[in-house]
Amino acid sequence: MAFEVHRQHLPLFEDDGRAAATDDEHGRDRHYLPELPAEDPYAAGHRTCAGCGPAIQYRWVLKAAGGDTVVAGPTGCMYVANSTYLCTPYTVPWAHTPIASGGSFTSGMAAGYEAMIRKGRYPGPFPNIVVMAGDGSASDIGLGSISGALYRNHDALFVCYDNECYANTGIQVSPTTPYAGMTTFTPFGKAIPEGKKLPPKNLAKMMAEGHPHCYVATTTVGYPVDLMNKTRKGLNHVGAAFLHCYTPCQKGWVYQTSMTVELGRRVVESGLWAVWEYDPEERKYHYFHPPVQRPVTDYLAMQGRFGHMLPEHVANMQVAANQNWQDIGMDVPQNLRDLEDPERHRRLKEEEYSMPLNRGVGA
Amino acid sequence: MSVRGTHIPEHLRLPIAGVTPPPTEKEGQRLFPTGNFRFFRPVYRDKTPPCNHACPTGEQIQKYLDFVKHDRYLDGYLTILEDNPMPSVTGRVCYHPCETACNRAAHDEPIGIRSVERFLGDFGLNLEENPIKKDLPPLNGKTVAIVGSGPGGLACAYHLRRKGYASVIFEALDSAGGMLRAGIPAWHLPEEVLDKEIAKLTGLGGIEIRCGVRVGSDPGGITLDHLRTGYDAVFLALGQDVGRRLDVEGGRSRGVLGALEFLRETGLGRPVKVGRNVLVIGGGNTASDAARSAVRLGGGEATIVSLESEDELLIVPEDLEQAREEGVRFRPQHSLVRVIADGEGNVTGAVLCQARLAKDENGNVRPQISEGTEFEVPCDTILIAIGQVQVLDWLPESFTERGLVKADEYGRVPDDSEAVFAGGDVMRGPSMVVDALGDGKRAARDIDRVLSAQPLEPDGPVEVMPYERLNTAYFRHAPRTPVPLTPAGTRSKSQKVEVTLAYSREEAVAEADRCMSCGVCNGCDNCYIVCPDISVMRDARENGRYSIRTHYCKGCLVCVQECPTGCLEKVPELDFDEPDAVVRMETAFAPYDGAHAEQAPFTRQLIEDAIAEYDRSKTVQPNGRGVTP
Numbered sequence: 001m002a003f004e005v006h007r008q009h010l011p012l013f014e015d016d017g018r019a020a021a022t023d024d025e026h027g028r029d030r031h032y033l034p035e036l037p038a039e040d041p042y043a044a045g046h047r048t049c050a051g052c053g054p055a056i057q058y059r060w061v062l063k064a065a066g067g068d069t070v071v072a073g074p075t076g077c078m079y080v081a082n083s084t085y086l087c088t089p090y091t092v093p094w095a096h097t098p099i100a101s102g103g104s105f106t107s108g109m110a111a112g113y114e115a116m117i118r119k120g121r122y123p124g125p126f127p128n129i130v131v132m133a134g135d136g137s138a139s140d141i142g143l144g145s146i147s148g149a150l151y152r153n154h155d156a157l158f159v160c161y162d163n164e165c166y167a168n169t170g171i172q173v174s175p176t177t178p179y180a181g182m183t184t185f186t187p188f189g190k191a192i193p194e195g196k197k198l199p200p201k202n203l204a205k206m207m208a209e210g211h212p213h214c215y216v217a218t219t220t221v222g223y224p225v226d227l228m229n230k231t232r233k234g235l236n237h238v239g240a241a242f243l244h245c246y247t248p249c250q251k252g253w254v255y256q257t258s259m260t261v262e263l264g265r266r267v268v269e270s271g272l273w274a275v276w277e278y279d280p281e282e283r284k285y286h287y288f289h290p291p292v293q294r295p296v297t298d299y300l301a302m303q304g305r306f307g308h309m310l311p312e313h314v315a316n317m318q319v320a321a322n323q324n325w326q327d328i329g330m331d332v333p334q335n336l337r338d339l340e341d342p343e344r345h346r347r348l349k350e351e352e353y354s355m356p357l358n359r360g361v362g363a
Numbered sequence: 364m365s366v367r368g369t370h371i372p373e374h375l376r377l378p379i380a381g382v383t384p385p386p387t388e389k390e391g392q393r394l395f396p397t398g399n400f401r402f403f404r405p406v407y408r409d410k411t412p413p414c415n416h417a418c419p420t421g422e423q424i425q426k427y428l429d430f431v432k433h434d435r436y437l438d439g440y441l442t443i444l445e446d447n448p449m450p451s452v453t454g455r456v457c458y459h460p461c462e463t464a465c466n467r468a469a470h471d472e473p474i475g476i477r478s479v480e481r482f483l484g485d486f487g488l489n490l491e492e493n494p495i496k497k498d499l500p501p502l503n504g505k506t507v508a509i510v511g512s513g514p515g516g517l518a519c520a521y522h523l524r525r526k527g528y529a530s531v532i533f534e535a536l537d538s539a540g541g542m543l544r545a546g547i548p549a550w551h552l553p554e555e556v557l558d559k560e561i562a563k564l565t566g567l568g569g570i571e572i573r574c575g576v577r578v579g580s581d582p583g584g585i586t587l588d589h590l591r592t593g594y595d596a597v598f599l600a601l602g603q604d605v606g607r608r609l610d611v612e613g614g615r616s617r618g619v620l621g622a623l624e625f626l627r628e629t630g631l632g633r634p635v636k637v638g639r640n641v642l643v644i645g646g647g648n649t650a651s652d653a654a655r656s657a658v659r660l661g662g663g664e665a666t667i668v669s670l671e672s673e674d675e676l677l678i679v680p681e682d683l684e685q686a687r688e689e690g691v692r693f694r695p696q697h698s699l700v701r702v703i704a705d706g707e708g709n710v711t712g713a714v715l716c717q718a719r720l721a722k723d724e725n726g727n728v729r730p731q732i733s734e735g736t737e738f739e740v741p742c743d744t745i746l747i748a749i750g751q752v753q754v755l756d757w758l759p760e761s762f763t764e765r766g767l768v769k770a771d772e773y774g775r776v777p778d779d780s781e782a783v784f785a786g787g788d789v790m791r792g793p794s795m796v797v798d799a800l801g802d803g804k805r806a807a808r809d810i811d812r813v814l815s816a817q818p819l820e821p822d823g824p825v826e827v828m829p830y831e832r833l834n835t836a837y838f839r840h841a842p843r844t845p846v847p848l849t850p851a852g853t854r855s856k857s858q859k860v861e862v863t864l865a866y867s868r869e870e871a872v873a874e875a876d877r878c879m880s881c882g883v884c885n886g887c888d889n890c891y892i893v894c895p896d897i898s899v900m901r902d903a904r905e906n907g908r909y910s911i912r913t914h915y916c917k918g919c920l921v922c923v924q925e926c927p928t929g930c931l932e933k934v935p936e937l938d939f940d941e942p943d944a945v946v947r948m949e950t951a952f953a954p955y956d957g958a959h960a961e962q963a964p965f966t967r968q969l970i971e972d973a974i975a976e977y978d979r980s981k982t983v984q985p986n987g988r989g990v991t992p
Contacts, residue, residue, distance in 0.1 A: 036888060044897040044915040045392030050400055051919030055895035089392040091385065224892050250919075258920035261893050265836060291839065357834055359923045359933060 005117045006125040007155075008068060010232040013225050039067055046089040048081045051257030053247030053264070054161040056221045058082075058132060061159055061243075064228035065235060067092060069128040070109060074102035074142055076134030077168035077249075078161065099137045103145030103158065106131040110154040128235045129156035135176040136166045138244075139203040150211040150240045157234040158242045160203060163249035171252040175201035178272070179320065180313050181305050183252070188308040195308060199320070204244035208278040208285070214239065216278040220246035222264025223275070226288075230277065237280075246273050254304025262356045263302065265290075270299040271321035271336075274328050287328035294354070295339050296321050301353040311345035391915055397896060401918030403933040405890070405911055410882030410930065411825040414476060417464035419801030420446045420518075424461055424476055425883050431479055431875035437494065440487040443480065444495055447800055448521035449514070449560040451488050452543060454481025455552050455863065457797050458648075458679050466830040466881050472843035475866070475874045482871040488559050493566060495525070502569050503527040505814055508594035510578050513541020514796045515600030515787030517561065518803025519810075520570045526811045529569040531594070533585065535577035536631070541602050542788075543796065545627040546649075548656045550854065550862050579757025587758060596782035596810045599758075599768055600803065601789040607750040609644060613702030618710030622653035622748035629656055629858065638743030639663025642713055644699050645748030646671035646720075647793075651678040653746045654691045659858045661744070666692040668699060670720040670730050681846075685862060688851035696720075698730050700737055702745060712741045753789050767792055773809050773819045774802060782813050828882030828929055837889070837927040844874045884908055884930040890922035 013036075041062040048055040058078060062069065071094045073079045079096055088094055097105040110129050116122035138146055138160035146158055165183050166172040173185040173196060180194040188195035208216035215237040217230040227245065234241030248255070248263045255263065267273040268290050275288040296317045300306040309317075318339045322332045338344060345351065386392035414424040423442050430439035443450045457477055465473035487494070505528050509516040512534035520530040538544060539561050543552060564570055578585050590597045606621030608614070622643060628635045641657040643650045646669030654665035667686075669676060673695050676683060687693075698718035705711050717736040723729045755763045762768055762776050768785040770776050776783040786802025788794055809819055847864040854860045866874065880887075891899045891909060898916040899909045923931045 036892060040388050040897050042897070043386040043388050043391045044912060045386055045395040045397065046896075047395055047397060048895065050895075050917035051921055052895045056893060056921075059895065059897060060892070084395075087386075087392055087394045089386050089395070091388055257918075258924035260895075260919070260921050261925050262836075357832065357924070359832075359920065359926075359929075359931075 002118045003120045005114055007238065008066075008125050008128060009236055010064065010066065010128075012229050012232055037063055037066065039063065041065070041067060041069060041071075041090060041092040043089045043091055045087075046082045047084055048078070049251055049257075051250045051260045052081075053221050053249060053260045054078050054134075054163060056260065057159075057161050057227065057245050057247045060221075060224055060227045061130060061132065061231045061245075062090075062092070064231040065128045065130055065157075068124065069130060070113075071095070072097050072102060072106050072109065072129075072131040074105075074131070074133045074137040075099035075168070076137055076161075077163075078132065078134065080168050097131075100142045101145050102131045102133040102137050102142045103147070103149035105145075106156045106158065107145075107149040107152060107154045110156045114155070126155065130159060130235075131156060132159040132161055134166075134168070135160055135162040135164060135203070136168075136174045138162075139175045139201050146242075147207070147210065150207060150214050150242060153213060153239040155239055156241075157231065158240065159231075160242070160244045161247045162203070162244060163247050163252060164200070165249065165252045167249045167252045171249075176203060179317065180309050181253075182308060183305070193308070193310055194313045194316075204242070204276075207242045207244070211240065211242075212283055213280050214278075215241040215280055216244075217242075218244045218246075218273070218275055218277075220264035220268060220273060220275065221248070222246075222261055222266075222268060226275070233277075239280075252305070254307075255302050256358075258359060259302060259356065263299070266294065266299045266302070266356075270294045270296045271324045272296060272299060272317070274324055276328065289328065289330055293325070293330070293333060293336065295336060297339075297345075297348065297351045297353045301348055301351055302356070307349055309348040311347065312342040314345040314348055314351065315340055315342040391897065391912075396914040397917050398914045401913075401916055402936055403918045403920060404913065404916065404936055405918075405920060405923050405931050406934045407884055407908055407930055408932050409884060410828040412881040412883060413464040413466055413827050413829075414461035414474075414881075416825060416827045417460040418446075419460070419795070419798045420804055421801070422446045422461070422480075424480075425878060425880050425885075427483060428474070428476070428479060428875040428878040429880065429885050431483065431871055432878070434872065436483060436486050437490075440483045440490075441494060443483055444487070446804060447797075448518055448564060449800070450480050450484030451556050451560055452484070452514070452552060453797055453800065454478070454484040455556070455861075456543070456547055458795050460795075460797070466828070466833065467877060467879060469830040470835060470838060470879070471840045474877050475843055475846055478844075478846050478866045479871050479875050482866050482868070485865060488556070488563070493563050496567060499525065499567060500527040502529050505529070505595040506531060507596045507598060507810060508533070508590040509598045509600060510590070511535075511541055511600040511602055511787070511789075512539040512561075512572055512574075513600060513602045513787060513799060514543060515602070515799035515803045515806075516541065516598065517564055518800040519598045519600065519786070519806045520803075521564055521567070522804050522807030523810065524564075524567050524569050526807065528595075528807075528811070528814075530571070532570070532572045533576045533578050534572060534574045537574050538631070539572045539574060541600075542604070545604065545630045546623065546652075547796075548626060548630065548652055549859055550655075550659065550857070551652070553859070553861055580754065591778075591780055591783070595814055596784070598803075598806050598810065599776065599783065599785040599789060600787045600799065600806075601753055601755075601768075602799075603751040603753040603788040603793060605752050605754060606747060607752055609699065609747050609749055611699055611701050613704050613710075616702050616704035616710045617708050618704075618743055619702055619745045619747065622649050622746040623751055625653055625746055626656060629660065635660065637661040638710075640742045641665040641744045641746060642699075642740070642742045643667045643746045643748055645669060645750075646675070646695075647677040647748065647750075648679065648682065649751075650746075650748035651682050651686050651691070653748050655686055655689055655855075656858065657744065657746065658689055658691060658855055662856075664690065664692065666694055666740075666742075668694045668697050668715060670696065670698055670718055670728070672696050672720070675720060685848070685851075689855040690851075698732055699745070700732075703739065710743055710745055712739055713745060714739050751788075751793055755789075772821060774806050775809065775819070782810065784810060826882075830881075832929045833879055833881060834925060834927045834929070837887075838879055841877050843877070844870045880928045882929055884928060887927060889925050889927060890931060893921050893925045895919065895921065 042059045069092045074097045164177045171183050173183040178200050182195040186196040204218045219227045248260045250257050269292045277286045325332045412425040427439040427442040459477045461476045462473045507530045509532045512532045606623035637657050637660045639661050643654040654667050657665045697715045700714040700716050703712040717733040719731040721731045768790050770785045770790050774784045774786050784806040786806050787799035854862050891901050896915045898912040901909050923933050
């Protein structure tokens, strides 16, 4: 006799102008967060660096997912830093998988829970199954297995926390490292003054275009309500969902620890990261239009990994950003058009840019 | 660093690494107390918002806006009452230094604080019982004499009552209120509102208002000595109710009136005659009020003749705009030369000339007149609004200086009794209602200190939060809710119709919602959610304040950076390096003999069971099995 599989439904947070996904049409300017759940399945006591972007993302995703959740983590810095000496900060079941098999492992978990529930061997509702892979695992080594899991439409949420490098092994280049981003494998020098020549892989678009039946979204750690709502939408979606999240890495990118969340906003406001949602029902992309449009220097100059950039490299970056603005359906203001000219730039180190309010250097 | 040497607790020194303890949400993963990563600590330290700082009464504006935001109107009303006894009055007539100081002006538009205050004030007036009455202390038997029942006197009496003192207020006019009644027109402040606010104060018990008693001047009446001997302390809040006269030819003709006297007569409901073609001399708020009242009363035209240019006028901007809408005309940079009267002494016109505002080295106004530019205008009434004074000849000479009562920084008048205080216009010259309210509050505080033999102390320094230190990424641009007005056509025909109208509940909440809570924690949960180390705890949350779990906080300062209000600050860990404040953390980081992990009880049990079984196997069993060493 087959038992029915009951799935959880997570309500969305009230979103009063704080989430990236909506414009401020509510008339209210209250900057209070909605009542956040008290539970934190990602508990304190983990050895990530101070100001870790992925740690913030882990916390938000698991807070949104709640206590009835099963987590898998392919090898990456969030595996190493969080599970040293066999201790983990997870209050929910967690399993490590090899770096290449995040997708296949999770497929097995999802299929296994479904089968066990059908056979009456597992009592509760279908748990929220989340796998959080780094960009190295999701866009490079484990891409095939995650694509396979999405293709087969296993009911799980695949999260890529994108810190744009292999941070765990000491900052090596990954496919999502941005143009001119310095890593130990892309040092700048006489032969290649920009450090990295290749543009980054557009992982989320690839997932959405390649698996049109899946819920796919992108977000950053700059927008807590947006990130948590997209997590819940992905988990509520019956079938596979993919969330690509921008998470700054303080050690790899060389910035002040306090700027993690600020960078999450600035990357969107400078046009270098598009926040969007792909709706598989409509087969349409819904783009977030940030309220501020900044020159790319506002974002680049905050980070040491771009410190070597020459005027032409900064201009190249602005060209790419302007292209992105058009892609998401926004007009490019004339001042940003003008900045496509290398003559308008200096070396990034000497460039003037709008400093965020600086409340001090962290640890 | 807050750690002086790493201490490894006994329970972590177990020799066997095994299954590790699971973390709990409450305790975290105790094996990794990451607090010793930290060099800086986030600390909550509230600053003073600029609105609170600008308000002479020190109203906690941010706090009551926050209450309104959360639909807690009674709490908001009680918050105002801590500093200001009459929010319905100030909510209508205050020249809102708070809105001028509001940081939101640098963002988009300042918050309509006065209108929210009025909303709360009217909410309070409509309550059946005064909510503070049940919490008042009993009277302590001491009584303070207060001269003048204007805002200063009433505020002093109110704050004294809250401290347990009774008071007797002496008012020269037939009804209480001072300038609120006799200076501010009813279309600004309706009589019923003022009556209700005064009734609320007298209803507290212990506040007596004696009207029709002019202290000092009446022969055989009450003198200063009576007050000094008959009461425990004296507060002089006489105000300035005598209009300054203008010495020009024809200045005593029929139809030349002091603007202040004109406003007083209309305010007290006495019949006043005003022509259809009125000239008002002066460039301040009294001139504007007089001109607008004259338009309402006479139904004719009023022109404000001022030395000041259009930009220099001392009329508050919204009043100026409303006056223009009502048809008041302006003749800036002109001066009155002489008044023309007919044979019976009635005004028929005036001679004006071009002039400019100039001041001598003492700051006194000395008009610079352009000779030869005289011209004649017809008019039938001239209102003089060039300043005001008070009759002080009944006070000892040591009390007065340049027409004002002399007082030290505490508002204390030099007197042997050390219990005579002054405040309001009579001490500081023409100023705002809210200044007088603030003086009354301070005088009450200091009278209490003098009478209970405490030293007088100045206010401590405050740190005012500037706009630049807010994280404005969290404040979307939102326009100010416009303050509703009665249409100019309707309001300019009546002395009773209120010009400025009230916010609705929704409008008040929307406006309070715009408050950025500068420098003061309002519990927005931002620090809580951005913490990567789950170290900001909100267990004890009540409108702000969180605790930082220093065992885990790594000092990344993301919370400090992302705090919208700027109430979070970074403090170097070394500042905490006092014996009691040192956080000594239990940690498993340091290499030492043995395992790195604490054993869970069930693991320990497994091991103990295994050892017991092994021990058993070494013993000879009755059935002969087992090995004997």
